[in-house]
Amino acid sequence: MLSRAFVKPNRRVPDQSKEWSLRSSSIFEHEDFLFGFTDDISLTSCSRDGSDMTLRQVLRASVGVMGESPLGMTEKVVLLGGKIRAVKRFRRVVIRRNEFGRRVERLALVGNQCEYLVPVIAYLYAKRIKFVVCDYYPMGSLVSLLSAAKEEGHRGLEWKHRYRIAQCIAKAIAFIHSQTTPPKDRHLKLNVHGNVKTSNVMVNVDFSARLSDYGFLQLADHVDTGQDDPYQPGLSQESDVYDFGVVLMEILGWPDATSDHVFAFCVGRGEEERQVCKVLDIALLCRNSLGHERPTINDVLACLA
Known part of the structure; x- marks a missing residue:
């Protein structure tokens, strides 16, 4: 656990490609x-x-x-x-x-x-x-809730909960993007999250959500999060929007479901069906290869309201 940081390391040099799994298995x-x-x-x-x-x-x-x-x-x-x-x-x-x-x-x-x-x-x-x-949030992260449902073979989160979570994430990003960076903080981008992904979305018991790790990429050495915008590398609001599009696709059940329009949750006729189609459209717009053609997060939030 945390105490492992103070234990003298093993002489054996682990395979760097297996670094995460070795650490997680030995931390206890x-x-x-x-x-x-x-x-x-x-x-x-x-x-x-x-x-x-x-x-x-x-x-x-x-x-x-x-x-x-x-x-x-x-x-x-x-x-x-x-x-x-x-x-x-x-x-x-x-x-x-x-x-x-x-x-x-x-x-x-x-x-x-x-x-x-x-x-x-x-x-x-x-x-x-x-x-x-x-x-600490006892419900855990969004990625855990989505993957647990898939592994256990049931439909998991209802659409109304998925939609509420998507709205909360958009509101968090909109708040961040509204910030201004004073001259004294010129080396710190306060108006960019930098690492929007489902594992950084913490879910409350009422299925509201909070976004974690705000600005944390600016505390550490450069790391490949695996979530970076492939078309516009680096910290930017456009990349936050791209990453939010990826999150929306995961909320929809991508990549397992959207190709044949069979989703990993029950969708009712009428309003729910319209919401699902709207979220899919927003996700595709957010993942546009041209950053300047992506919607702003305020545009997204207005569509999700």
């Missing part, structure tokens, strides 16, 4: 924590909920891996008192401590104002570990 094998540390380290708070948290508390509270990506590993932690949090540990961070802290605090200040973004509670920058602490 280590129970030591704070290896090489004599003093506890306080986390820097980004909200009232993040006050008085320490590294020792977080390491002891780690109970399991929620997910992995090229950017980092996300773990579930259960703190004293029963509070549950999600911790995103970054794989490669090349910016210095002060710049890392400045960026996290700026992103948290913006993101914590939006009900459709996952709030950042606290963060830590130490020599051997860098992470942020966020809210």
Whole structure:
């Protein structure tokens, strides 16, 4: 778990192509924590909920891996008192401590104002570990809900829930795209998410949704997320729109269903049928190979309203 960051690594050099699977399979094998540390380290708070948290508390509270990506590993932690949090540990961070802290605090200040973004509670920058602490959502990510339904052979999320989730994601992106970047933050793009995908969509019990990892790509070394716009690489609002189009296709059941118009959920006649067709049209527009011909996220939001 998180404590693995403080365990002396194995001498055997793993196959880089299998790096993620090796890490996820071995992370439960280590129970030591704070290896090489004599003093506890306080986390820097980004909200009232993040006050008085320490590294020792977080390491002891780690109970399991929620997910992995090229950017980092996300773990579930259960703190004293029963509070549950999600911790995103970054794989490669090349910016210095002060710049890392400045960026996290700026992103948290913006993101914590939006009900459709996952709030950042606290963060830590130490020599051997860098992470942020966020809210935890027991329903998990959208990709988990979609894949679980497919693996278990049932239709999964109802269309009304899929549609609501799509609206919430669009509202989150619209909020981000409305931001302006002050001159002092010229190295930080506040008006771009950069990594919109179903694994970064957290679902609430009422099937509303929040988008996580806002700006996190700007905290780490360049990584290939596997979701980048193939026609317009780099951080841009046009690429966010492209990625949202991919998310919409996954919500529709792509690539398994759309070719023969048989969807992975029940669609009623009338309004639901019109909504499905509308979402498919929006998804195709968002995935236009020419970035300047894609709709803005405000255009998309107006269509989904």
